[in-house]
Amino acid sequence: MELFFFYYLAGVIILTALLVVALRNPIYSALSLLIMFFHVAGLYVTLHAEFLAAVQVIVYAGAILVLYLFVVMLLNVKREDRYHPQFPIGAFLGLVIITEVLLLAFRRSESGTPPMPPAGSVAEAVGNTETIGDVLYTTYLFPFEVASLILLVAMIGAIVLAKRDLFEA
Amino acid sequence: MTFTLTLSGADLLLLLPEMLLTVWLCVVLTMDFAMPRLPKDRLAYLSVAGLAGVLANLVWFDLAGIGGTLFAHMFVVDRLAVFFKIFIVGTTILVILASVDYVRRFRFFKGEYYFLVLMSALGMMFMASANDLLSVFITLEFSTFGFYVLVAYLRDDVASNEAGLKFFILGVFAAGLLAYGISLVYGETGKLVFSDIASPSATPGLVIGFLLIFAALGFKIGAVPFHSWIPDTYHGAPTPVTAFLSIAPKGAAFAILIRMFFVSLAAFKPAWVLLLVGASILSMTYGNIVAIAQRNIKRLLAYSGIAQIGNILIGLAAGTKMGGDAILFYLLTYLFANLGAFAIVIAVGNLIRSDEIEDYNGLNRRSPFLAFAMLVFLLSLAGVPPLAGFIGKLYIFLAAIDEGLYTLIAVGLINIVISMYYYLVVVKKMYINEPTDPSPLTISPPMKVVVYAGLAGTLFLGIYPQPAINWVVAATLMFSNLAGPAAAAPTLVLPIGG
Amino acid sequence: MSNEAVPLNYVPILVFLVVAVGFGLVTLLAGRVLRPSRPYKAKLKAYESGSPLFSDARLQFPIRYYIIAMLFVIFDVEIVFMFPWAVEFRKLGLLGLLEMGFFIGILLVGFWYAWKKGALEWD
Numbered sequence: 001m002e003l004f005f006f007y008y009l010a011g012v013i014i015l016t017a018l019l020v021v022a023l024r025n026p027i028y029s030a031l032s033l034l035i036m037f038f039h040v041a042g043l044y045v046t047l048h049a050e051f052l053a054a055v056q057v058i059v060y061a062g063a064i065l066v067l068y069l070f071v072v073m074l075l076n077v078k079r080e081d082r083y084h085p086q087f088p089i090g091a092f093l094g095l096v097i098i099t100e101v102l103l104l105a106f107r108r109s110e111s112g113t114p115p116m117p118p119a120g121s122v123a124e125a126v127g128n129t130e131t132i133g134d135v136l137y138t139t140y141l142f143p144f145e146v147a148s149l150i151l152l153v154a155m156i157g158a159i160v161l162a163k164r165d166l167f168e169a
Numbered sequence: 170m171t172f173t174l175t176l177s178g179a180d181l182l183l184l185l186p187e188m189l190l191t192v193w194l195c196v197v198l199t200m201d202f203a204m205p206r207l208p209k210d211r212l213a214y215l216s217v218a219g220l221a222g223v224l225a226n227l228v229w230f231d232l233a234g235i236g237g238t239l240f241a242h243m244f245v246v247d248r249l250a251v252f253f254k255i256f257i258v259g260t261t262i263l264v265i266l267a268s269v270d271y272v273r274r275f276r277f278f279k280g281e282y283y284f285l286v287l288m289s290a291l292g293m294m295f296m297a298s299a300n301d302l303l304s305v306f307i308t309l310e311f312s313t314f315g316f317y318v319l320v321a322y323l324r325d326d327v328a329s330n331e332a333g334l335k336f337f338i339l340g341v342f343a344a345g346l347l348a349y350g351i352s353l354v355y356g357e358t359g360k361l362v363f364s365d366i367a368s369p370s371a372t373p374g375l376v377i378g379f380l381l382i383f384a385a386l387g388f389k390i391g392a393v394p395f396h397s398w399i400p401d402t403y404h405g406a407p408t409p410v411t412a413f414l415s416i417a418p419k420g421a422a423f424a425i426l427i428r429m430f431f432v433s434l435a436a437f438k439p440a441w442v443l444l445l446v447g448a449s450i451l452s453m454t455y456g457n458i459v460a461i462a463q464r465n466i467k468r469l470l471a472y473s474g475i476a477q478i479g480n481i482l483i484g485l486a487a488g489t490k491m492g493g494d495a496i497l498f499y500l501l502t503y504l505f506a507n508l509g510a511f512a513i514v515i516a517v518g519n520l521i522r523s524d525e526i527e528d529y530n531g532l533n534r535r536s537p538f539l540a541f542a543m544l545v546f547l548l549s550l551a552g553v554p555p556l557a558g559f560i561g562k563l564y565i566f567l568a569a570i571d572e573g574l575y576t577l578i579a580v581g582l583i584n585i586v587i588s589m590y591y592y593l594v595v596v597k598k599m600y601i602n603e604p605t606d607p608s609p610l611t612i613s614p615p616m617k618v619v620v621y622a623g624l625a626g627t628l629f630l631g632i633y634p635q636p637a638i639n640w641v642v643a644a645t646l647m648f649s650n651l652a653g654p655a656a657a658a659p660t661l662v663l664p665i666g667g
Numbered sequence: 668m669s670n671e672a673v674p675l676n677y678v679p680i681l682v683f684l685v686v687a688v689g690f691g692l693v694t695l696l697a698g699r700v701l702r703p704s705r706p707y708k709a710k711l712k713a714y715e716s717g718s719p720l721f722s723d724a725r726l727q728f729p730i731r732y733y734i735i736a737m738l739f740v741i742f743d744v745e746i747v748f749m750f751p752w753a754v755e756f757r758k759l760g761l762l763g764l765l766e767m768g769f770f771i772g773i774l775l776v777g778f779w780y781a782w783k784k785g786a787l788e789w790d
Contacts, residue, residue: 070732130755147770148769148770154741156777
């Protein structure tokens with residue numbers, strides 16, 4: 001049952017990810033991206049990370065995708081007529097990497113030592129949001145504070161690049 | 170399981186330089202928008218004052234031997250980190266002084282320029298202290314965001330927009346590779362701290378993960394084959410940003426590379442020596458050969474930068490403590506020479522509004538001081554004694570000879586000869602050709618400070634390098650136990666064959 | 668919280684999703700099947716209260732929407748960081764409050780900047 005959910009979600013994610021780059025109309029690509037985000041949130045739910053699933057929907061589908069659509073409408077991106085001329089090279093490189101990753105996945109089952117799963121049993125006892133709250137503000141304080149600086153530079157950078165006429169000359 | 174955090178006063182002391190810089194850049198930003206009639210040059214000098222304070226703090230850390238780790242080994246302050254932080258803060262001070270004239274020509278957003286430069290410097294200071302893969306990712310992205318905006322700063326200039334777009338797209342692709350590599354390494358080992366991920370067996374996942382991380386870091390330093398963003402970005406960006414971009418992020422990325430290769434991958438040295446030898450040979454050869462054909466001085470310095478990174482990778486390929494020392498010393502010589510050269514380019518660009526090498530004809534007639542300074546910097550980059558570049562290259566080659574990398578050294582020597590050609594072409598144009606417009610050129614006091622600093626550094630490191638060598642040797646003491654190539658015999662499980 | 672393979676608490680959401688998609692599909696299909704289809708050219712023109720069309724309806728997309736969306740993303744991420752802190756507020760204590768205070772302080776500087784620079788003006 002769990003495997004069925006995983007295959008369904010993973011399959012739709014791969015399919016819609018391919019559609020994002022393969023569809024000609026940019027709005028259709030954005031909609032495929034939206035479907036992909038929802039299915040990634042579904043994957044998070046199967047991993048008992050409900051907070052991450054909610055964040056995925058709120059931030060990714062709710063804010064970042066909106067931003068993509070605004071950019072598409074701002075730049076009036078038209079339908080593409082044909083694929084990029086370097087598509088064969090890209091496809092070849094993509095095949096090489098997929099082969100490598102598949103070799104990696106099947107070699108996993110042959111070599112003796114399985115990868116160490118991190119201790120996840122604490123998540124079920126208290127829930128994902130509490131666990132993240134516990135660990136983000138204690139052990140991982142450093143990335144958290146750097147994240148605030150990243151948001152600051154993003155805000156200033158966005159205004160510097162997008163704003164035309166200003167308060168000062 | 171409870172997670173607790175204990176932050177004592179001694180712990181907070183380790184964060185003092187970054188806290189100071191954070192507070193200072195908030196002050197700079199606030200003064201920019203709260204006092205709109207303030208002349209923006211004051212913000213430049215204010216930033217320099219703050220950075221000087223941070224530099225004094227770091228020098229105190231170095232002399233007093235203050236160090237430690239924080240946040241479960243995610244943030245480390247040791248002599249190596251302090252060295253790179255001093256490197257980055259010094260570069261930033263000189264870059265800001267060199268940008269004062271350039272920023273005066275902007276129509277708007279003058280103050281934010283200084284803020285973004287300080288933000289990138291803060292990000293790179295964090296990179297120097299990053300000791301686990303999560304910190305590496307966050308701090309690398311943080312420092313690059315400032316640069317994405319700075320490269321595209323001239324919004325009315327097509328070249329700047331194109332440079333920003335290319336840099337951004339390739340940069341986030343590299344960030345994607347980094348994230349994927351980190352996730353593979355985490356999946357294989359379950360840990361993120363550099364010393365914890367040094368696992369004895371090389372499963373395919375671990376190998377691919379580290380290769381992807383190396384690809385992302387190679388993008389940052391501009392090694393071939395990850396160099397494609399460099400020429401266009403350096404050409405299109407505002408010249409002070411190019412100067413900053415050509416020195417500081419490379420230094421910060423090398424801090425991470427040194428930690429990764431010497432700590433996490435120490436057991437697999439025979440494997441990655443080949444990788445680094447290949448990258449080094451490609452970078453040196455490609456950079457030098459393509460530089461010969463350049464007509465624009467910024468592109469010339471871009472390709473010369475790629476070649477210099479190839480030289481520094483020789484030190485990384487050596488993989489010993491001496492190799493690490495050589496990398497640090499070479500970075501110091503590269504800082505002074507490259508920053509000096511770019512300062513001259515900024516000054517000449519401000520005055521004659523062009524960056525083509527043809528317009529450097531007869532620079533000696535127009536300003537003997539600028540021509541002489543450019544001569545010194547280019548010769549130092551080429552590796553001519555008694556300048557700093559010569560000692561840097563000598564040190565790197567000695568480290569490589571110790572490890573028996575004779576092919577690499579031979580290629581390096583040939584490349585020195587090739588590089589002399591294009592550096593000397595510029596020198597010839599400056600001294601021998603006639604200028605189209607023989608009016609004299611003068612430069613402003615902040616720029617003079619930068620040029621004098623570059624000259625002083627280049628000459629001092631070339632004639633009396635011993636204090637600097639003592640400093641870098643002390644900075645890499647933690648790697649004293651690095652074994653040579655024949656010592657370890659790791660179990661390598663490669664996906665092809667057995 | 669239960670410890671099964673698939674959190675059963677979320678199955679109602681799946682049912683809800685299926686019902687919503689099904690509702691849309693069924694109504695569209697029923698319409699397609701049941702309605703007569705007799706198109707002619709005048710039916711396909713855009714409707715403009717009887718008068719003939721005189722211009723394309725598209726305008727240059729105003730950039731202020733984009734700036735607002737960008738600022739929204741940044742503050743949305745800030746709120747997302749505040750959720751786990753709020754849930755664990757008592758356990759994190761004074762130190763947690765100070766950490767979150769620093770986080771919000773940094774973003775307040777950015778907010779003040781956006782305000783003063785006129786990025787929040789509508790026209």
